[in-house]
Amino acid sequence: MQMKLTIAGSGSYLPPTTVENRDFTRIVDTSDEWIRSRTGIFRRHFSDGELTVEMGVKAAEKALADAKLAASELDLILVSSVTPDYVTPTVSCLLQGYLGAAQAFALDINVACSGFVYGLDLAARYLQDPSIRHVLLVASEKLSRVTDFTDRSTCVLFGDGAAAVVLTANGPGEELACCLKADGRQAQALTACYPDRNHPFGAAPASLATPPAGKDRMALRFPQATPFIHMDGREVYRFAVGAIEQGIRAVTASAGYQVEQLDWLIPHQANNRILEAAAKRLNLPMDKVYSCLDEIGNTSSSSVGIALDRCRQQGLLQGGQLVAFSGFGGGLTHGTVLLKI
Numbered sequence: 001m002q003m004k005l006t007i008a009g010s011g012s013y014l015p016p017t018t019v020e021n022r023d024f025t026r027i028v029d030t031s032d033e034w035i036r037s038r039t040g041i042f043r044r045h046f047s048d049g050e051l052t053v054e055m056g057v058k059a060a061e062k063a064l065a066d067a068k069l070a071a072s073e074l075d076l077i078l079v080s081s082v083t084p085d086y087v088t089p090t091v092s093c094l095l096q097g098y099l100g101a102a103q104a105f106a107l108d109i110n111v112a113c114s115g116f117v118y119g120l121d122l123a124a125r126y127l128q129d130p131s132i133r134h135v136l137l138v139a140s141e142k143l144s145r146v147t148d149f150t151d152r153s154t155c156v157l158f159g160d161g162a163a164a165v166v167l168t169a170n171g172p173g174e175e176l177a178c179c180l181k182a183d184g185r186q187a188q189a190l191t192a193c194y195p196d197r198n199h200p201f202g203a204a205p206a207s208l209a210t211p212p213a214g215k216d217r218m219a220l221r222f223p224q225a226t227p228f229i230h231m232d233g234r235e236v237y238r239f240a241v242g243a244i245e246q247g248i249r250a251v252t253a254s255a256g257y258q259v260e261q262l263d264w265l266i267p268h269q270a271n272n273r274i275l276e277a278a279a280k281r282l283n284l285p286m287d288k289v290y291s292c293l294d295e296i297g298n299t300s301s302s303s304v305g306i307a308l309d310r311c312r313q314q315g316l317l318q319g320g321q322l323v324a325f326s327g328f329g330g331g332l333t334h335g336t337v338l339l340k341i
């Protein structure tokens with residue numbers, strides 16, 4: 001289904017503390033060479049006490065200024081985050097209150113690294129309603145909060161940061177197609193959990209609390225899950241390459257285009273090898289695949305928004321171009337949206 005969707009403004013924010021690959025050699029057994037060659041990451045930014053919502057506010061204020069829009073003109077605020085500051089209130093409510101967006105209702109999304117792309121599609125659908133004129137979509141992630149800095153296989157991958165876009169139906173842009181998917185059967189590949197039991201009254205044995213996993217039933221308890229990110233890197237790598245390919249083929253076919261007609265693919269910034277493998281399968285030249293992960297690392301759902309904002313700032317996006325956005329990650333989930341901007 002085609003829906004009106006124009007990016008009226010964008011902004012992004014990275015906290016000032018920069019950590020180079022070589023800084024990790026002081027805390028785990030790794031090397032700059034290993035990290036660069038396996039991931040393409042050179043450095044990342046970490047919050048030094050800034051909240052997820054505070055980073056989101058900075059990105060949102062830039063996006064509103066870019067769109068020349070007052071917060072009071074917003075009708076909906078969507079925030080994607082896997083690292084909210086509170087169980088309640090939501091990041092989106094805090095943002096709504098802080099910005100003074102009194103007319104806007106506010107909703108948090110958590111589909112891990114796919115969140116910004118899911119948010120684009122949700123915004124397009126809400127904007128079909130004429131009473132909703134402006135949507136602020138924010139992604140803000142403080143992954144350093146859930147990173148195990150003793151695990152060399154994950155701690156070198158992640159970074160913190162935020163991005164925001166102002167979206168409207170009143171403009172030339174269109175969402176031509178989307179492909180949003182979830183595969184809970186692969187949930188165990190990427191986990192981080194809350195601490196479990198808090199009440200003082202004795203717990204039921206695990207076997208009573210959850211139906212046991214069987215042939216047709218997946219486990220709901222993952223022995224490897226801790227409050228820190230745990231990842232089966234190879235599984236996620238395989239999933240990610242397939243997800244980008246499946247999503248791009250689906251949205252181009254559904255909108256009646258060939259893959260080679262894409263002007264840009266703006267993907268989740270997780271790993272350059274993932275992007276190269278997917279581009280090869282799609283026969284898409286790498287100069288159409290935007291990458292800035294060397295500077296930011298994997299910032300989960302913020303990364304597509306940060307990449308989008310950088311593309312706009314660098315003047316790479318022009319009206320009428322075909323731009324695909326692709327996100328993939330925990331859940332497992334993936335999402336692709338095709339825009340004519």
Ligand code: COA
Nearest residue numbers: 030031034038113152153156233234236237270271328329
């Ligand atoms: N420094 C040095 N060595 C490291 C290391 C590090 N930071 N992390 C892991 N290694 C070691 C492993 O221990 C292993 O050693 P061993 O062979 O002695 O056991 C070796 O490097 C190879 O590990 P492997 O997991 O096979 O590496 P890989 O080539 O698959 O690369 C990832 C690891 C994580 C970079 C890769 O699997 C990946 O990118 N996965 C997708 C991750 C991702 O992007 N997730 C986010 C999606 S939202």
